[in-house]
Amino acid sequence: MNTINRDRLRKLKEREEKRFVAEHPKSAELYGRARNSLLGGVPMNWMKKWAGAFPVFVAKAKGAHFTDVDGREYVDLCLGDTGAMTGHSPDVVAEAIARRVREGITLMLPTEDSLWVGEELKRRFSLPYWQFALTATDANRFAIRIAREITQRPKILAYNYCYHGTVDESFAGLHDGIVGPRRGNIGPPVNPAETTRVVEFNDLNALEDALKQHDVAVLLAEPAMTNVGIILPDAGYWKAALELTRKYGTLLIADETHTICVGPGGCTKEWKLEPDFVVFGKPIGSGIPGSTYGVTEEVAQRISARIALEDCDVGGIGGTLAGNALSLAAMRATLENVLTAAAFEKMIPLAKRFSDGVASGIKRNALPWNVIQLGARAEYHFTEKTQRNGGESAAAADFELERFLHLYALNRGVLLTPFHNMALMCPATTAADVDLHTQVFAEAARELTA
């Protein structure tokens, strides 16, 4: 097996960094200007994380492609970290949005679209009742509040290295087995050890130990972890985990915001999970802000037993714009026409094609890496074997190598997600788009090991 020569990696990275700056003069100019008015020169702090001296400024995007202000074209495998899993601006959604924008955007009153969407979500996920928020973060936060309220328990349980948006309780990690703030946690309101227990994914003994004290309201989980690389559950993990949560009176939130990539009803439907809540945000409105959370009949009854009409607007579940007419119009158009069963039938084989392409590049260059697929998403890791939990996966990360590979791809017209090595297919992605990545990846691997 080849190991990475760090000197060579640094030299190649320097070469790519120079090329990037030389080929993006207009983005460089806009970034220079942005530094005078935007904190850190970006509209949102994680935009600083892109490989390269500055982010590429976008001119326009359509389907699986975008063009930057320098006129360079890209295959977009990042797709707004799943926010644009529908492809950019699908025509049918753009038209529905344009219609709605002319007819009222937000009223604090329902539109018929909300009914259509609720009925469709019920059909997809087999949960009877739905509510809306603006972000997946908020949907998770509201589901957690409800869980705490109806169980009257203080703690939540999360997996080590999970990500569920900016939910305070979930910014906790294990340090030598002790729960504490996760690295980089900015101004935690309290030490998350007060609010949260943390266990490794795929460890049923640890899960039972965490639940045993009967003080955990809810387990907040992605059915497969996707935010520290893709980590699949062991066979039988969810069946046993669900039995444990039920045994100890803990509820389960299945956060399907990323795992929706396995099919129209996410892992909940594909793997026949029976969570108490389902959360789904990001692509549900093709990128128009909106998210949803669904609950079981039992949760619904327990909520209505505890929430009085007079207090329902001041209970901490809110958002003036939540459930607005525009979000719901975008969700309806997306669910009805874009994220359909037929679209998944196209996207999932493309993710397989991506994985096969990467696997052949890995093999040809004798690299000790692996690639893993989850529905329409795929990802490569810098270890020979696949990982079983967040701790293992985080330990195998290689920031320098990752940045080099991302920049190498970007310089050749392929955008990967800036966090780890993730690629996502949308309904407009083509085999040629995937093959461009395969070619670029193989070339990077060859240069690294030459």
Ligand SMILES: Cc1ncc(COP(=O)(O)O)c(C=O)c1O
């Ligand atoms: C699984 C999961 N849940 C929730 C979120 C939060 O989404 P948002 O940033 O739109 O609130 C993310 C964001 O990456 C996510 O990956």
